Amino acid sequence: MIEIQRPPVSAILQATPVVAVLRARHAREYAPVIEALVRGGVRSIELTLSTDGVFAFLPELKQEFGPDVEIGVGTVTSREEAARALDDGADYLVTPAMVVDVVHMAVQAGVPVYPGGLTPTELLTGMQAGATAVKLFPASAVGPGYLGQLRGPFPDMRVIPSGGIGIDDAADWIAAGALAVSLGGPLLRDAFAGGSLAALTARAERLSSLVADAVRSRGTR
Template sequence: MNKEQALLRMKEAGVIPVMRGMKTATVIDLLQALYEGGLKAVEITIEGDEGLDSIKVAKEHFKEKLLVGAGTILSGADAQASIDAGADFIVTPIVVEDAITVAKENNCFVAIGAFSPTEIATAYSLGADIVKVFPANTLGADYLKNVKGPLPQIPLMPTGGIDLSNIQSYFNNGAICVGVGSAIYKFNTAAEITAAAREYVQAFESAKN
């Protein structure tokens, strides 16, 4: 999948669960519950021992049905390892120029983490397809609107502290998609996870209309 296709699917997905500490033994069941709730893309972070293997297992199972990205990319080597594992996109928490270089070399979609307007503009000028505004909840959804004023051309993906109580405000203030943490998947049963996923999808659809 090339980066243009990935960008379109990220916009269509709207809500991207950011999944930490994934294990290969349980990741498929967890992703299946999210998928059945209507979610179309996920980010699996790679800092854990089984992050890369979880990405590989997820892509082998879901193939093109689910967009699977790699998160917490901190170097070009991390980016390459994630792409080799089958990641459809890569996400950094900070501006990592080497990761952008590797993504470009592999025609892979990349979301670069940034916070200040200068960092956001720098990340985009270096080649980020989307800028991940992180941590978004520090200044809230109004910050997104303020950034979009002078920088309307930069697509933004706020991440951090987003839940059902504030998700629509981020879309109303300029987000093209959002990263959501464990609030969307830390439940005891698959049915609860699917129900939560469905609520987030409905919130996204309501914000679009």
Template sequence: MSLTDRLRRERVIAIIRGTDTKAAERTVHILREEGITLIEVSLTTPDAAGIIARSSREAGDTLIGAGTVLTGDDARAVQQAGAAFVVTPALAEGSLTAHALGLPVVAGALTPTEIVRAVSEGASAVKLFPASVGGPAYLRSLREPLPGVPFVPTGGVDADAAHAYLEAGALAVGVGAPIMGDAPHGGDPDALRERCRAFLTALTRHREGE
């Protein structure tokens, strides 16, 4: 199954951006246990490549990707670590190198010019970032001239916003703090489980309303 198909099925990429390696790795395990199967580990997290490598070995159906991939060296490092996909915050060398290496890329873009360039450079999907700048109304406006672009709005997306973006035509959403809280920094794992369940419940309600 392609990354685009997985995004269409799962509807959410959970984004881990932490300051504590062990806590971030524990967060990956909890997300998997709670049924979130598209997980992005930002390279701003200490030992992100190691977390990706260790988590990928026991991932099963879960796809562990790398986020904040900016350079060609970043892309090569995460490929060697076993990343299943790459996410970038902007159009950068990292997205081009990852694509050349055969990794699916969710490339960051905001303006129509950037979005068209991302698609032309082989992005599997476009990370609309920071989505909060324009909100769901901006996504609707973009989809009028660009109906075939698979958008993944990211930045300030909580459960209510996720529903609004999906209603506006997003393929999926990227979600960080509203699910993670302080878990990747060493926070309460039980609270993380509760947030995961609440978010997945909200997604289920959206699907039932489609």
């Protein structure tokens, strides 16, 4: 693969390679859930545009949680959404499909971008466009073995699996070579429906520990 200039992976994601994908009825519900996740060691937070009010609350949330937490915007599907997210200070952008225009905008702004794809062609397109890494979605449809196969022809491809990954699956994806893992429902569960935030913190702690162990094990091979 030809090496090109691409926005680098953040220090936060390198240190804690877990992305929490948040979907709620309204972005005003986000703050206590983010706080619970951060207490559990998850410091990369993706706010999805399928939730109302993300743009209005993004600057406030960034100010509240400060530089030790990165807050990105996901489910970005157009140049207009990308421009708004970048203007509001998103730390990274995520797309559900291979939207090359969004990749180009993020690269030009120097902001990490993780476009979604499933096939080798889609994922390679994202990397060639300058993506920081590509989001393998929906990951549960293929499993960690698929990533292992991709690393044959594309050994330098950075991949973040997302979609249907359970906490107990995370280590297998890291062992297969994933840059990080992205979890939504299996991690959040009922957190936006009155569920225990202490239980959410416990799940985040367990996930963070499993991923850290997997990263260390991979490094000793």
